[in-house]
Amino acid sequence: MAAFFSTSSVKAAADYPTSVVAEYVYACMKANGENRNMLDRCSCSIDVIASIVTYDHYVTAATFKEMGLVSGEKGVLFRESAPAKAALTELKRAQAEADVRCF
Template identity: 35%
Template sequence: MMPLFDLRKVLAAAVVAALGGCATADAVDVRAAHDYPTLDRVRYVFTCMRDNPGPPAYEMMAKCSCAIDAIAKEVPHDKFETMATAFDANTIGGERGSYIRDAKAMQAEVRAYRDLQARVKKACFIAPQ
């Protein structure tokens, strides 16, 4: 089994290669990023690929990997989990979902998540939906 740090180097190199070398090494240097569990990175990439169909799978894998690396560089994992959970919970219908929709602090997390997603999608050339 390949050690985690070697896998990250391989993913970083794949992103640079997929973007035609237009990304700087610093833009995808995961060593400088906050430490995200590999499972969360993979889950994000799969969800991103599902939500952004179109280009060949390898191209979207590279773009979505770029996005999670950019997020990890900017936001600690626990903060990302809070924002993503609030964003997902915002869609719960009925009375249970009203707690999230009515809470100003949770709505601030939802807005922060949307802003973060917009920035990384633009930086990683993921077309807006």
């Protein structure tokens, strides 16, 4: 597993609170399979994301993503604004990179 990420990505993941890392890995495993292989791949995934996206940017993107689920006019700002689109694009790119490296 150590071949998947460098020392800098491990340090970046350390900047994310443990509960956030655990929540990501848990959700990833629920979506992809609850076995040891997926534990390793999902852990790798959040490490890659953390090496690309700072924790503050991750929180911003996650907030836009969650609030964008609000229907109607209330959710439009979180789906359509330039900051929302930029934050979500950054997170999607990091997730795509994580998919390539880990899955």
